[in-house]
Amino acid sequence: MDKAHMDNPTRLARPKLNPYTRVLRRERIFSRLQLGASCADIAREEGLSEQRVRKIVADALKRQQLDDPPDHALLQLFRLEGAHTLAAEAVAAGDLKAIAPYLQVLDRIDRYRKAGARKEVYDAAAREDCSPS
Numbered sequence: 001m002d003k004a005h006m007d008n009p010t011r012l013a014r015p016k017l018n019p020y021t022r023v024l025r026r027e028r029i030f031s032r033l034q035l036g037a038s039c040a041d042i043a044r045e046e047g048l049s050e051q052r053v054r055k056i057v058a059d060a061l062k063r064q065q066l067d068d069p070p071d072h073a074l075l076q077l078f079r080l081e082g083a084h085t086l087a088a089e090a091v092a093a094g095d096l097k098a099i100a101p102y103l104q105v106l107d108r109i110d111r112y113r114k115a116g117a118r119k120e121v122y123d124a125a126a127r128e129d130c131s132p133s
Contacts, residue, residue, distance in 0.1 A: 026060055029053060033074060036113065038081055073112040080109050
């Protein structure tokens with residue numbers, strides 16, 4: 001038994017993900033980011049470290065072309081998360097000078113969240129699915 005298991009015997013090893021389940025996890029992570037979840041929240045929900053979630057996002061963004069406006073907006077949201085956390089902590093600690101930067105970060109987050117929202121496609125097939133039989 002290795003050291004990690006000796007320190008925490010109740011911890012079970014996570015099963016290895018196959019390519020399909022990796023894609024599903026990545027989609028869940030990006031979906032939660034678009035909804036405004038932090039990397040820490042996502043890490044907790046996925047049973048991963050915050051650093052691992054950040055690496056998954058960074059690797060996915062490196063592999064994609066960021067010409068698509070929603071992808072670019074998502075990258076910006078990811079980058080703003082650290083500034084948001086720092087500004088929120090400073091405001092919570094009573095630093096009045098941090099209020100203006102905090103509001104600026106919130107404004108940018110709102111702007112990129114709107115730009116990053118993916119429009120649902122409503123085509124002929126979707127209309128057929130909704131029509132009564």
